[in-house]
Amino acid sequence: MADSHAKMTQATPQEIIISVLAGLFAPLVAIILIIMLIISIQDKHKPDTSSEAAQKATLERIKPVATLDALDANAPKVEKSGQQVFEAVCTTCHTPGALGAPKFGNKSDWGPRIGQGYETLVKHALEGIRQMPPRGGASDLSDVEVERAVAYMADAAGAKFKAPEAAAPAAAAAAPAAGAAAGAEAGASAGAAPKADPAKGKAVFEGTCVACHGTGVAGAPKVGDKAAWGPRVSQGYATLYDHALHGIRAMPAKGGNASLSEADIANAVGYLMTQGGGKL
Numbered sequence: 193m194a195d196s197h198a199k200m201t202q203a204t205p206q207e208i209i210i211s212v213l214a215g216l217f218a219p220l221v222a223i224i225l226i227i228m229l230i231i232s233i234q235d236k237h238k239p240d241t242s243s244e245a246a247q248k249a250t251l252e253r254i255k256p257v258a259t260l261d262a263l264d265a266n267a268p269k270v271e272k273s274g275q276q277v278f279e280a281v282c283t284t285c286h287t288p289g290a291l292g293a294p295k296f297g298n299k300s301d302w303g304p305r306i307g308q309g310y311e312t313l314v315k316h317a318l319e320g321i322r323q324m325p326p327r328g329g330a331s332d333l334s335d336v337e338v339e340r341a342v343a344y345m346a347d348a349a350g351a352k353f354k355a356p357e358a359a360a361p362a363a364a365a366a367a368p369a370a371g372a373a374a375g376a377e378a379g380a381s382a383g384a385a386p387k388a389d390p391a392k393g394k395a396v397f398e399g400t401c402v403a404c405h406g407t408g409v410a411g412a413p414k415v416g417d418k419a420a421w422g423p424r425v426s427q428g429y430a431t432l433y434d435h436a437l438h439g440i441r442a443m444p445a446k447g448g449n450a451s452l453s454e455a456d457i458a459n460a461v462g463y464l465m466t467q468g469g470g471k472l
C-alpha cells in the first residue's frame with residue numbers, strides 16, 4: 193500500500209500532462225468519428241416506403257389513445273340523431289347527388305337501394321361501396337349514428353325503417369320489416385349479441401382494449417378488478433356487449449378500433465366479463 197502510494201505521487205509533471213491529454217483526447221476522437229459516421233449515414237438516407245409503413249403502423253397502434261384525446265376534448269359524447277348526422281356529413285353528396293349518390297328525398301334514386309333492405313344499406317354505409325366512402329368519410333361517427341342517418345335518408349325516400357335508439361337490437365328488429373330481399377349479406381351482420389368466446393377475446397383485449405382497460409385510463413374498469421366490474425357485470429352480457437360495440441360515455445365504440453368485427457367485440461367482452469368475476 194505505502195509503496196504504490198509513494199510511486200503514484202512520484203509521477204513527473206510530464207507524465208501527468210501526457211496521461212491527462214490521453215484521457216481527454218481518446219474519447220474526443222471517438223466522439224468525432226461517431227459524429228462523422230452519423231452524418232454520412234444521414235446523407236445517404238432517403239425516405240423510403242418502409243419508414244412510411246412504419247409511421248402508419250405507429251399511427252395504427254396509438255389510435256385508441258388518440259381517440260381518447262379527442263374524447264377528452266369534448267366528452268361526454270352524445271350520439272347524434274339521423275337528421276343531425278345527415279346535415280353534418282351525408283348532405284355533402286346526398287343532397288346534390290354528387291358522384292352519383294342517391295339524392296335525398298328522391299324515390300326513384302332510393303327505391304332499388306331500399307329494396308336491398310336496411311341491414312345491407314347500413315353495411316354499405318359503414319363499410320363504403322364504390323364511390324360511397326365508409327361512414328360517409330366521417331370515421332368518428334358511431335355505428336348507431338350511421339344507422340340512424342341511413343334510416344333518416346331511406347325513410348325520407350319512402351322507406352319505413354326504424355332508426356335505432358341507444359339499444360342495438362333495434363337495427364335487427366327493423367331488418368325483417370325491410371323485407372327478405374336483403375339476402376345472405378344482411379344475415380351476416382344481423383343484430384343480437386353474438387356468442388362470446390373469452391379465450392379468443394384475450395387477443396382482442398391485448399390488441400385494443402388493454403390501452404384503457406389495462407391500467408384504468410379515463411375511468412375504464414381495470415381488467416380482473418372484480419370490484420370495478422361487479423356492478424357492470426350485473427347489467428348482463430347483452431348490455432355490456434351493446435355498450436362495447438356502440439360506446440358509452442368515455443368508452444369509444446369498439447374501443448376506438450373500427451376494424452374489429454362484432455365477433456371480436458363479443459369475445460373481448462366475454463373475456464373482460466369472466467376476468468371480472470362474471471359468468472356468460
Ligand code: HEC
Nearest residue numbers: 282285291292293305313316317322323324327328341342
Ligand atoms: C363523398 C360523398 C358521399 C358522402 C359524404 C356520403 N355518401 Fe352515401 N353514397 C355516395 C355515393 C356516390 C353513393 C352511391 C354508391 C353506389 O351505389 O355506387 C352513396 C350511396 C349510399 C347508400 C346506398 C348504398 C347502397 O347499397 O345502395 C347509403 C345507405 C348511403 N350512401 C349512406 C350515407 C350516409 C349515412 C352518409 C353520411 C354518414 C353518406 N352516405 C355520406 C356518396 C357519399
Ligand code: HEC
Nearest residue numbers: 256401404410411412424432435436441442443447460461
Ligand atoms: C380509449 C379507452 C378505452 C378503450 C380502448 C376501450 N375501453 Fe372499454 N371502457 C372505457 C371506459 C372509460 C369505460 C367506462 C365507461 C363508463 O361507464 O363511463 C369502459 C367501459 C367498458 C365496458 C363496460 C360498459 C358498461 O356498461 O359498464 C365494457 C364491456 C368495455 N368497456 C369493453 C371494451 C372492449 C371490449 C374494448 C376493446 C375492444 C374496450 N372496452 C376498449 C374506455 C376504453
